[in-house]
Amino acid sequence: xxxxxxxxxxxxxxxxxxxxxxxxxxxxxxxxxxxxxxxxxxxxxxxxxxxxxxxxxxxxxxxxxxxxxxxxxxxxxxxxxxxxxxxxxxxxxxxxxxxxxxxxxxxxxxx
Amino acid sequence: xxxxxxxxxxxxxxxxxxxxxxxxxxxxxxxxxxxxxxxxxxxxxxxxxxxxxxxxxxxxxxxxxxxxxxxxxxxxxxxxxxxxxxxxxxxxxxxxxxxxxxxxxxxxxxxxxx
Numbered sequence: 001x002x003x004x005x006x007x008x009x010x011x012x013x014x015x016x017x018x019x020x021x022x023x024x025x026x027x028x029x030x031x032x033x034x035x036x037x038x039x040x041x042x043x044x045x046x047x048x049x050x051x052x053x054x055x056x057x058x059x060x061x062x063x064x065x066x067x068x069x070x071x072x073x074x075x076x077x078x079x080x081x082x083x084x085x086x087x088x089x090x091x092x093x094x095x096x097x098x099x100x101x102x103x104x105x106x107x108x109x110x111x
Numbered sequence: 112x113x114x115x116x117x118x119x120x121x122x123x124x125x126x127x128x129x130x131x132x133x134x135x136x137x138x139x140x141x142x143x144x145x146x147x148x149x150x151x152x153x154x155x156x157x158x159x160x161x162x163x164x165x166x167x168x169x170x171x172x173x174x175x176x177x178x179x180x181x182x183x184x185x186x187x188x189x190x191x192x193x194x195x196x197x198x199x200x201x202x203x204x205x206x207x208x209x210x211x212x213x214x215x216x217x218x219x220x221x222x223x224x225x
Binding site: 008035037043045086099100101103104 | 147149155157202204213214215216218219
């Protein structure tokens with residue numbers, strides 16, 4: 001079945017860039033999402049990208065999609081301590097109803 | 112790896128009826144389970160946090176009498192949508208957190224209320 005995989009941990013220093021990677025298996029994926037979850041809170045949608053796009057930039061966030069390799073990445077520029085959270089990669093196919101999530105990458109930002 | 116299942120995966124019901132959705136952690140114990148609701152192409156909305164053996168904590172704006180949550184054991188939580196109406200049609204996703212604080216998501220349940 002469909003699967004989404006992420007590394008579980010990432011540690012960076014404040015001010016550095018963070019790159020969180022994700023791979024997926026469903027070749028019919030239409031939307032790919034990045035969610036952020038802070039302690040005790042629900043998931044917050046950070047950004048999403050359509051499968052016909054290679055890149056999307058939104059302020060400090062850059063999403064890169066390599067559809068051939070089914071690889072998605074989220075780059076956070078000038079990472080701040082407030083960016084410490086769990087980041088979930090997710091994909092869904094046309095219709096957008098069924099969404100498959102990765103296990104989440106826990107980002108630690110050291111001051 | 113850890114697996115979370117949901118049952119049913121898809122349900123269609125008549126307006127006014129109640130629907131129960133089960134969420135199970137298959138190979139680990141989950142003291143905490145979360146229930147989310149998702150509209151197409153939109154962010155997940157956290158509905159409630161369910162702790163085993165205690166009452167669920169509902170998010171603001173979620174009617175606890177309409178969305179009944181029971182976390183009867185360390186591997187099972189249920190969400191019952193009472194007196195369902197067409198506006199309750201949505202995709203409901205549960206997740207379970209293990210002792211290492213890792214969260215695993217279920218495949219979701221698509222509810223259609225006619």
